[in-house]
Amino acid sequence: MRFTESDLRDLLVAREQQAGEPERVFARVRARVGHRGRRTATTIVAAAAVTVAATAVSVGYATWPREPAGRPTQALTAEPPLTARPALGYTLSDNTIGGLHVLTLEADATHQFASLSLSPGPNAADVFLWLFEPGAYQPKTGQPVEVGGRPGYYGIEPYPAGDKVGVPGEPSLTWQYTDGGWAVLQARFDEATARDRLLEIASRVTLEQPRHARLPFRFGELPAQLQPSGVVLARHDPAAGLFLGKDGKRVMHVLASDGPPLDISVSKWRPNTTIGGHPAMVWDGLITVDLGAFHLQISAPENPAGYPAGELTRIASGMTFADWADPGSWFDAADAVR
Template structure:
């Protein structure tokens, strides 16, 4: 096991730049985007809800660390889940829990983890446009984060209630803070394999998933068919030195699933990041001209599809210059975001710099 782990971590290090994009970065990206929007969720109030994210301190992975198992327990020899060798391929298998909760396949993948969203089919989010138009979309009831072996420190769960996930040891916390301005919610962390952990954390309290539901979702976690992420747009150019660090089909804050959404994070060896997100135009606050690119504020630029229905946001984290962002946006080729069969595999969606 030790030699396999060492080889896996060597591959993760050599295939991508030094890991910068982790759960903490995903949360920060989603929080920044939400704070810039006028969007509202049905049954929620104010910016505190829009700033919903994951608990970065607990969920931030530490590549190369192999945390000890929970005291007095040992994970089974046969793993419940196995990662692909490629650090940017996802393979969480979708599952339904008695028709009440639905776990997606992988919606976000990075070198040290992959994530899925749990939604309630009977409880969509609703956005009301200024003209009275209603748009429904899925709000995550919980987030499933599966970490590569050695990438998660489970110390925060040590004091939790011992639980068993199909014979695998874990811990349950009743109050696990997953965002600012919100009370903590229930969460389960368990060993799906030796030195390997997964976490299911509630992100919606209407009501929060029960312990029984969380454990049911945990038991349902399985490796599915490995899939290369696809994007609903293709870049013609990227700045020198930038390579893909994370990609997926969910809001980078891992709290909402929008139709047609695509996300990719690019980093360079110096740690500079550019995040690009495609979303429906009705979701964004910036209303640009169809087919044109612009920067309403420094380090934050947009382009709109020729039909005006979709936008790509380029967020340079106030580090990339507007000229770099605009060059990327003007090089974009749109697929049909409403038809995933037209999307571009990640391997061709982002050219080598």
């Protein structure tokens, strides 16, 4: 049994849907797997073995508010405004998109992806949006439509955009949001009204100024050839993470989530070691470290044999963490690997 990227997406959505109900947060993941600076920071003391005997490091974090005040303004940095979306960044809002409420947001060099809810709060995802960079996606044909004067297509497609994230056979709308760049919307709507509802949502989708994704952690050392390949965040039960890739494939996930660990995949939270003096659990290619106000998970779902527990532990041992309660102190994702 392995913790896969699909499980990670289920985990994030489950956390969103059941925020405030901790005993249910990982139920969907268990069921799925069962079937098959302010740069002042804290560094976990370096260690090489699975069981790390190290001096405890005090982590005096406070809990991140459930409704953050907002991202820092440009004036807080010395960098000029970005003119294009960075590979590890967003132009989609992390609050509302097209009048819908963001649950989770992902991005890599080719596209952004958002799961959206019709109502505020931790709800089930009703709508999925893919926003592709110019040249990254060629749409399928369907019933011709227009969105803001630009061409598009409406139809019923299994897994739109070739990304097996949505629900097969649900209504979807594809439109050209910029020259050479296409967007895809998919929703759990009744077919009788889906076309008009999707067109209305698409007409309200707008882009923000490009910004870097921000993460509450930075690496000190990574195995050779691993490079950042994508970012992910969840809004209502906060989590932020980074995908690491090798040879064009995602091979490792690093996720920081609000609060203490609950259940992990099919297993209860049962610490069986320590890392840097903090309770930790090593389980089948997945390690979790309880850092107080938040917890860290590192997994290598596609190649657990290539990145055994000792390797994942060494990675965690060299990481530096920002103040979880102050997202303005977090690191730009592009700087997460030094």
